[in-house]
Amino acid sequence: MIETEQLTKKYGDLVAIQNLSFRVEEGRIWGLLGPNAAGKTTTMRILTGYLPATSGRASVAGYDVFEQAEAVKQSIGYLPETVPLYPEMTVESYLGFVAEIKKVPAARKKAAVDRAVQIAGLQSVRKRLIRNISRGYKQRTGIAQALIHNPRVVILDEPTIGLDPAQIKEIRDLIKSLKGEHTVMLSTHILAEVKEVCDGVVIINEGKLMASGSLEELARSFSQNDGVYLKLDRADGEVLNLFRQLPGLKEAALDGAEIRLEWPWGQDLRTQVLKLCLDKRLEIREMRSLAMNIEELYLRIVSGGMEQ
Amino acid sequence: MSAVWSITKKELVSYFTSPIAYIVIAIFILLSGFFFYSLVWWFNTQAMQMAQNPYYFQQININQMVFAPLFHNLSIILLLMLPVVSMRLFSEEKKMGTEELLFTSPVSVIQIILGKYLAALIVLLAMLVLSAIPTIFTFVHGNPEPVPYLLGYLGLFLLGAAFLALGIFWSALTENQIVSAVLTFGTLLLFWVLSWAAYSARGLWQDVLNYLSFFEHFDGMTKGILDTSDLVYYLSFAFFGLFLTHSVIQFRRWR
Numbered sequence: 001m002i003e004t005e006q007l008t009k010k011y012g013d014l015v016a017i018q019n020l021s022f023r024v025e026e027g028r029i030w031g032l033l034g035p036n037a038a039g040k041t042t043t044m045r046i047l048t049g050y051l052p053a054t055s056g057r058a059s060v061a062g063y064d065v066f067e068q069a070e071a072v073k074q075s076i077g078y079l080p081e082t083v084p085l086y087p088e089m090t091v092e093s094y095l096g097f098v099a100e101i102k103k104v105p106a107a108r109k110k111a112a113v114d115r116a117v118q119i120a121g122l123q124s125v126r127k128r129l130i131r132n133i134s135r136g137y138k139q140r141t142g143i144a145q146a147l148i149h150n151p152r153v154v155i156l157d158e159p160t161i162g163l164d165p166a167q168i169k170e171i172r173d174l175i176k177s178l179k180g181e182h183t184v185m186l187s188t189h190i191l192a193e194v195k196e197v198c199d200g201v202v203i204i205n206e207g208k209l210m211a212s213g214s215l216e217e218l219a220r221s222f223s224q225n226d227g228v229y230l231k232l233d234r235a236d237g238e239v240l241n242l243f244r245q246l247p248g249l250k251e252a253a254l255d256g257a258e259i260r261l262e263w264p265w266g267q268d269l270r271t272q273v274l275k276l277c278l279d280k281r282l283e284i285r286e287m288r289s290l291a292m293n294i295e296e297l298y299l300r301i302v303s304g305g306m307e308q
Numbered sequence: 309m310s311a312v313w314s315i316t317k318k319e320l321v322s323y324f325t326s327p328i329a330y331i332v333i334a335i336f337i338l339l340s341g342f343f344f345y346s347l348v349w350w351f352n353t354q355a356m357q358m359a360q361n362p363y364y365f366q367q368i369n370i371n372q373m374v375f376a377p378l379f380h381n382l383s384i385i386l387l388l389m390l391p392v393v394s395m396r397l398f399s400e401e402k403k404m405g406t407e408e409l410l411f412t413s414p415v416s417v418i419q420i421i422l423g424k425y426l427a428a429l430i431v432l433l434a435m436l437v438l439s440a441i442p443t444i445f446t447f448v449h450g451n452p453e454p455v456p457y458l459l460g461y462l463g464l465f466l467l468g469a470a471f472l473a474l475g476i477f478w479s480a481l482t483e484n485q486i487v488s489a490v491l492t493f494g495t496l497l498l499f500w501v502l503s504w505a506a507y508s509a510r511g512l513w514q515d516v517l518n519y520l521s522f523f524e525h526f527d528g529m530t531k532g533i534l535d536t537s538d539l540v541y542y543l544s545f546a547f548f549g550l551f552l553t554h555s556v557i558q559f560r561r562w563r
Contacts, residue, residue: 048412052562073414080412082405086318088325100314101413145409 001026001153001183002047007056009042016042017207019056024200026152027180031198032187035302039207040187041081044157047185048078061152061183074103077146077182081157083138084145087131091122091141094130095148102149112148120144120174136167143174147182154178156186160193172197195294203301210301218297220265225250227262227290228270233283235259242280246272262290311415315423316430319397323431328396332389333435340439343381347374348446370452375443376530379460382439383526386432386468387500391492393431394475395485397424398557402483417557421550425476432468436461456532463529466542467522471496473549480556496522 002024009016017039024030032040045051047060049069058065061075086094095113104112117126120140125133130141139159146154159175160168175197178184188194194201200214211218232239235257243252243261248269251262263269270287277284323329351373358364401407410420440461446452475492482488503521506514518524525538 045408050408050412050561070414073412076412078408078412080405080408082408084404084406084409086322086404086406088322089318093321097314097318098409098413101311101410101415103311103414106310 001061002185003059005057007046007058008054009046009051010054015207020204020209022202022209022212024183024185026183028199029175029179029184029197031194031201032185032204033189033194033201033298034204035189038204040204041157044155044187048076048155049073075152077149077151077154079142079146079156079159083142085130085138085141088129090127090129091133092126094141095144098145099148104149116144116148119147136163139163139171152183154182154184156184158188159186160190191294191298203298205302215294222297222300223290225262226265227260228273229255229288229290230259230261230273230284231257231286232259233285239282242276246276260290311419312423312426315420316426319424319427320430323427328392329431332392333438336385336389336435337439339385340382341442343378344442347378370446370450371456374446375452375457375460379464379530382464383467383523386464386471387496390432390468390471391475391489391496393428394472394479394492395489396479397428397476398480399483399485399488417554421476421553425472425550428472428476429469432465432472436464453532456530459529459532459534463526467526470522470542470545470549473546477549477553477556480553
């Protein structure tokens with residue numbers, strides 16, 4: 001649904017992004033992840049047709065961003081980093097205006113505004129001036145604006161920045177509800193957001209692609225085996241030997257006070273491990289997944305400089 | 309076309325929910341009312357004196373004694389005030405980040421420029437129409453010639469349209485509204501001064517400078533003469549301003 005090939009953008013001598021190639025499948029929520037000044041906003045601006053790329057190709061919803069700019073703009077809803085609001089308009093008249101410039105037919109305009117208001121939860125402020133509504137509602141109005149013409153692709157640049165925790169949760173729930181019907185790409189540097197909302201990520205650093213794929217794929221590419229860390233009331237060779245008898249287990253080892261159990265990807269021995277512990281009366285204090293969490297992944301990818 | 313009108317409506321909402329349009333229109337009406345009143349007062353005293361002498365009595369002409377100077381005064385006021393009308397058109401969008409919404413919409417840059425320009429023209433029209441109301445009474449109490457009167461207002465509108473086209477160009481270049489207004493104002497003054505330079509120039513230079521000056525083309529209209537070269541001048545000036553605006557916007561994005 002979103003695809004780029006060797007996308008490069010230079011501002012004079014400054015290279016903002018370099019040879020970015022990635023793809024996002026239809027109906028998925030994808031995160032664009034990277035430290036500040038990594039090129040996230042530039043990438044999004046190119047995809048939305050706001051900026052032309054220096055070289056390379058990009059397509060959105062099957063249309064070429066450079067050749068068929070108008071069709072692309074018609075199929076994208078875009079929330080820029082600074083929410084594009086006119087403070088002197090009411091929420092309703094603003095959404096009406098956006099519907100008009102997004103070429104929603106006049107007969108369907110009112111329904112489109114109602115729908116966007118409904119999805120973004122703006123019922124209580126729809127008649128108020130944008131100047132007078134809170135930061136959270138402004139952000140929602142920005143998202144409503146991006147959804148007004150029911151676009152196939154939604155691009156959100158840091159949608160939760162500057163909100164309080166309750167508002168962040170609301171916006172994330174809102175984004176999650178878009179899954180399936182819309183393809184969403186959102187940029188962020190908050191890792192918890194990616195874990196909660198996204199199906200996959202594109203990680204960039206200093207304009208270069210560091211990794212891309214679903215979260216599971218990325219976790220697999222970093223370790224050969226799946227498995228768990230297990231903390232029991234005792235950890236010694238005798239316990240290890242008990243676990244080694246489990247069929248399918250590739251490795252059991254002591255890792256400090258914890259026991260590391262590994263098995264190949266695709267299997268799940270957790271039930272067997274639990275059963276064994278119950279049978280042998282081993283008390284479980286803690287059990288956690290061996291797969292790297294997103295924070296570890298991100299740090300490995302961004303600081304380790306491993307390029308794909 | 310409907311996209312152009314959507315932009316125009318939005319711009320008019322912005323003009324008329326902020327104090328700018330009201331202040332500009334109110335001050336323009338106030339000043340034009342003042343000039344009109346004092347010119348009529350002066351005309352009355354002159355007419356009173358001239359009425360003693362049958363030869364001079366023939367010379368009394370309200371178009372030349374009231375309206376021609378009034379239009380000249382108003383043209384200067386437009387030069388001073390229209391930069392304030394045009395200054396926000398693109399500068400504000402850039403500053404507020406809303407240009408990203410406009411330029412990522414399936415609306416062409418030309419449509420955006422035309423929509424904004426049309427809104428500014430409507431403000432100009434409101435200024436002229438509202439300020440013209442008191443002058444209509446001269447037709448009730450006297451008999452001015454309608455053609456020079458109407459041509460004078462047409463001239464003011466064309467002059468203002470040219471000013472606004474220059475203003476929208478500067479507004480596309482900066483995100484600071486004050487800078488945009490000052491640059492517009494400065495350029496307009498330059499074009500005004502050209503006619504002074506023309507006095508001391510000779511030959512071809514004099515013709516060229518005179519042709520470029522705003523007010524040389526305006527003069528004829530206040531006297532009731534409609535010359536197509538004047539119309540062409542103002543229309544091509546406005547077109548050129550909008551064309552440059554378009555180039556600037558494209559250049560900034562493609563840089």
